[in-house]
Amino acid sequence: MRLLALLAALAFGGAGIVAALPGSSASAAQSCATQYGKGSHGDGWSASEALTRSFYDANGATRTSNCFHLSVNKHTDLQDHERITVNWTGAHVTGGRSLNPYGETGLPQEYPVVLMECRGLDPKDYPDERVPKGAEAVSPDTCWTNTYFQRTNSADPGQGIWEQDASNGDDTDHIQGIDPGQIPTDCNVNANFDYLITPFETGKGKVYAGCSSQSMPPEATVNSVSIPNEAYAFTNTDGTGSFPFEVRTSLENQSLGCSSSVRCTLEVIPIDGITCDNTDATAPCNQTGDLPPGQVNTGQAPQDAVAPAFWASASNWERRVPVPLDFAQPPTVCTVAKAGKPVPFYGSELLDQAALQWIPAYCLNKRRFNWQDNVMPDDAAFGLMQGGTAAAAEVSGRGQGDTGIGYAPTAATGWAVAYDIDKPDNAGQETTLKLNALLLAKLLTESYPGSTTVAAAHPGFKTNPLSLNLDPDFTKLNPGLDVSHWSEAAATILATSTSSQVMDEVTSYIAADPRAMAFVDGKPEHDGPYTMRVNPAYQKMRLPVDSWPQLDTWQFRAAPNSCLKAQGTSMPPYMPLLANPMTSMQLVAQALLYSWPNVETGCTGTGTTSDPYQLGRIAPQGYGNRFMLGLVTLGDAQRYGLTTASLQAASGHYVAADSAGIKAALSLAEPTSKLRPFDLTQASIRTSKKAYPGSMVVYTAAKTYGLATSTAADVAQFIRVSTTEGQQPGRGNGQLAAGYVPIAKTGVTKRLYGQAQQVADAIAKQKAPPSQPPTGGGTPPPSHPSGSQPPPTTPSDAPTGGPPSSQPPAPSGSTSPIASGPIVTTAAVTSRTGGGLMLALIGVGALASLGVLAGRIALWRKGVRWAPRP
């Protein structure tokens, strides 16, 4: 194969007969050596493959040659759902792009690039084209597709394109690709047609025929929550292309079964046309496609010879470029019994992606404890830590009543606004975006109507731009985007509904901007044809807040949406359906991964009892027409390959969410005392031209006294390991994931590193304070109880969760005084009635007896009988 390609390249390159096809590269074809290997930097990987097709056209025998070059940004230590960016050059331009490249909806294209995850190693990657002994080799049977349409083709006898494939030796067997004995009866295979069926074989050896929906593996579900794994990506007119390919592991797809122990391969198959030896230029296998290059397919069927449906046909399969994939150990590796008793920490979602790589480094190391990290709102996590349920909390700010708590900087990361925005006219995805506090305020306050009908009906929306992309404030910052369409997805930013320090920071960012706050307070923004006013429901809202409330209760009574109409007066408020926040930033990242807005105004059903109206999520956005924004963690953005927006720091300066921006922000952070979080305010970021406003530091907060010795040792170990070994950037176990800035002994993170070590020492020592708790600067610890609150009736009123042995730790919002250790004092519970009643009774009794005595004496002196005779 390689020899052939080389010969072909020499022969045809030398002769100068290079087909003048778009996407073919003359210089590359001259020296296109098939070559696979590691990329030049980092975890990348690249490959070159000469693509040749020989067929007959009007001029007779023709041969085209493309030098396909592929590179990926990472391919080892992959996590479930991780996205690999695949870039290529030298492919044939795609004709009739599909709006949705995933699964079967990507089939109607000509010359796409097929990307599939396949189990096994590819012989092409090995010198003698043989996989190492004992390893499974990739075949079309181990490649995943979500539907049987992608595995099964039928045609009139002898007319199947695979039967005319010269690379296949013009094999015209009735049934190809599968042993006819394996075909189940429900596949309707009959003698009137010829078939190419590619069965699917699971990791355990079970074979699914793949010729009907019943004969597909159980994970192949249509319309499931996640989108199909395989994709049919398009190539631009210059022969380049790019696609973020999302890998799946056995956690999600057991049948495919890729894991840290089962090797897999990403097969990239550039569709270049079936090799044809039929001299009739009009034969189907000599077709070269008729869908318009660079345009969206409006519903035409592609020509078979250049269609991706026949990826398994020999010509196409031989052109595959294999990218070896290597998966990291999943977090479940630590749930086995021998990993030891888990010690859970609770807290910020910002730590998620770092934790994914850190966890195995603890449980697989005998000298370390079994660390667990659970996501929980910062306040609740802090409460659990104070209550003794959790050893430590991962927080980004100070908690309430934190006397005696040490905060060790653990990760420098932050939040970002990620987006899926396509440039108009299929010019690809927008890769730079600028946003500022005003635009975020407009999005969060649900001040874009999203449609003309809502604009007309909702109070205060008449002169507002319909969605973000029409707002002059946005278009001035980001010229060249679509300014003619509007959508409900483009009217909102997908955020989270749960309480978190991140939302507190986002809203602090808005609160620090006078123009944004003027808008929130009701000052109209005059811009071009629009006069934009804040949504009245959010007017004069006080910021910051740690969870974004849904305040707009306006019902869209005149809705054209029949699902809403059917609900009559009990219909849900409309604007919250647009904003529809997720419960975690991980889910926001996933929505962006699939370009699937969480706008809940979709309507299905016919209104009959058997098929009632159902309000639901709108469809995923098509490639070329995407416009959605979401609030994500920097770790997720890097893991899933999301594009993130630059945010305004000082006026006129927009800073990207990269390590330079975070480092600049960290240099502004001021220490408050040796155990407390650093002070990093949005006000100081606004003075900087280089600081990224979304920067945040995650601290490990734990008690410096009152912890059990073993727990204290675990927490100290965690801080020490995570700030040394855990800060080495990399993709392996125990290393620091992308999206985090290493906290190092030198540079701007020096002070963070120093404090982490001090806090680790303090926690390890567990030395009780002499008399006064060691308070440093900052605010004095809140007294307990506060006078205005209804007095806590008994100090032990709070441990309501039951015994620690019988219940899992539950998040408890309030801290329990009893369980909070010595830092909390006994509350005063008094009763004036209790104190005074009996004395008052004695007093009243004494007075009454005096009264009786005095009355009797007075009556006696008057000579009156003291009591009437009966």
Add this chain to the structure above:
Amino acid sequence: MGTTTVIKRAKPPPPPPIVRQARQIRPGEAAETLYVVSSACTIILLVVVWVLVQMLALGRLSESRAQHLLFNEYRTQLATETAPTGALDYDGKPVAEGSPVALMSIPALGVDDVVVDGTASGDLLDGPGHLRTTPLPGNAGTSLVMGRSATYGAPFAKITSLRPGDDIVVLGAQGRVTYTVTDLRRAGDPIPAAPVGTHAGRLILATADGSGFLYRLRARDVVYVDADTTKAFPSGPVYPSVPNAEKAMQHDPAAWPLLVLLLAFLAALVLAVSIARRHVRAVLVWLVAAPVAIALAWAVTDQVMRLLPNLM
């Protein structure tokens, strides 16, 4: 009340001595007001004395009888292994308020009590009560038991004299647990860290305490005694929350309906007595009315107690 005072006044001998009889009050006379005030004071005195006597003396009788019955009941439950381990009894039904849940003895004070479930003012008339949002005494976790300090037997009157190291022995459904007192806490004192370990338990005793003259009768501030153990039993389910009436120093407004009814009976009794006295000899009337009056007075005071802070 039926006393007749005969007042004799000596006069000079020449006129024959006149014995002035005490006369009836004439309607409208100024002395009538004096008479009414004096009678009212008498009634007030009677009521106050009765209430104080019942709180401090008769209540003791009532409590010790309740303890006797509860002890028999709990003894039977322990013997038949049907005593509850949490908020639910062996049938899976919620444990009734006021039923026995543990035996608690404090050798240093000579206290030996049955702990009832519930801490509302009415529950504590029968003895120390267990706060239902905490594990039962003897079970792992932090349990809280409240008791009265002055009235109705005053089971917790002397717990403020407990010293660190004193034992508190709890006998519950699953066995005997010995707690060791660690400290005595008043408002502002630091709360010790929660006990660590799966079998660790803490028992907190709470009562009210006063200071100064007659401090025993001035139950104003809540005071706590902490006692820890390392060998507690696993706990059953506990209530997630309790009504306000079951928290420290709260009263139980649920007593009002019954109290109003009983007061109406008392009023009816007064009416009946005054009518009967016109027709029947006073001695006979009181012979019949007195037991009824005492019973009603007792019941009314019990209800009034429910309207007073639960720890006094």
